[in-house]
Amino acid sequence: MARPKRQHERRAQLVEIARQLVVERGVVALRLTDVAKRAGLSPASVLYYFSALSELLKEVQDQAVERFCSARAEVARQEKDPRRRLVAMIRSGLPTGQDDELCRLLYELGTVARRDPAYAARYLDLYQRQVALYLGILEAGSALGVFDLASDSETIARNLVVLEDGYGLHMLMAVATFDVPTAERLLLSYAATATRCDLDQVLSPEPTP
Known part of the structure; x- marks a missing residue:
């Protein structure tokens, strides 16, 4: 399990990446795999921090x-x-x-x-x-x-x-x-x-x- 500080940093990183992708590509075409790829993670790893893409986008x-x-x-x-x-x-x-x-x-x-x-x-x-x-x-x-x-x-x-x-x-x-x-x-x-x-x-x- 990630330490609290590390977990907070990773969540913030994913929110920033999702923000960038929404601006660049639009929300309709955005997929969880797009966020994972830019973060250098697997989709399963992204889901460790956010239960779904919708939860991540709500934070954005x-x-x-x-x-x-x-x-x-x-x-x-x-x-x-x-x-x-x-x-x-x-x-x-x-x-x-x-x-x-x-x-x-x-x-x-x-x-x-x-x-x-x-x-x-x-x-x-x-x-x-x-x-x-x-x-x-x-x-x-x-x-x-x-x-x-x-x-x-x-x-x-x-x-x-x-x-x-x-x-x-x-x-x-x-x-x-x-x-x-x-x-x-x-x-x-x-x-x-x-x-x-x-x-x-x-x-x-x-x-x-």
């Missing part, structure tokens, strides 16, 4: 969701002005381009969520955490009088998350429907309408003294 998903949500929460913490926080949040939710590995990973694993309730539950958590971040920004801006919300804050927050997901998916297709500036502009347009706030002022460079 868990880490990807946590990284994505933590990064967005940090973006929100860095801005004090609700308007700037809203703009920064929108930018942080879109892929930076087709080479954005974290977003590609989340979208790839999302294909499994359509069939597996365990994966779907993790994506529901991802969605709810992002909605909560937007809710905090919208309600703070409303309380300060910088936002005049066109509908309830939860509806706007949900729409923003779903629009991000939709634009992001189109941006990562083999032939992208949107580039980053266009997707960002469309999202900011909706946000400005929904908050009745001129976000162009936030986007403009601050005057130098």
Whole structure:
């Protein structure tokens, strides 16, 4: 039996290899033998650390969701002005381009969520955490009088998350429907309408003294 430290290191190695393979090849074509080959192990050895490929991929998903949500929460913490926080949040939710590995990973694993309730539950958590971040920004801006919300804050927050997901998916297709500036502009347009706030002022460079 592997020692606890060694077992932890090997599990981490397998998770990293699985992450790389999902990004490179996609989740649909991935097989346990692919992970084992890159790790220099037999498939049976991989199953010593993870009972099935699905268990390994759930760990990959868990880490990807946590990284994505933590990064967005940090973006929100860095801005004090609700308007700037809203703009920064929108930018942080879109892929930076087709080479954005974290977003590609989340979208790839999302294909499994359509069939597996365990994966779907993790994506529901991802969605709810992002909605909560937007809710905090919208309600703070409303309380300060910088936002005049066109509908309830939860509806706007949900729409923003779903629009991000939709634009992001189109941006990562083999032939992208949107580039980053266009997707960002469309999202900011909706946000400005929904908050009745001129976000162009936030986007403009601050005057130098």
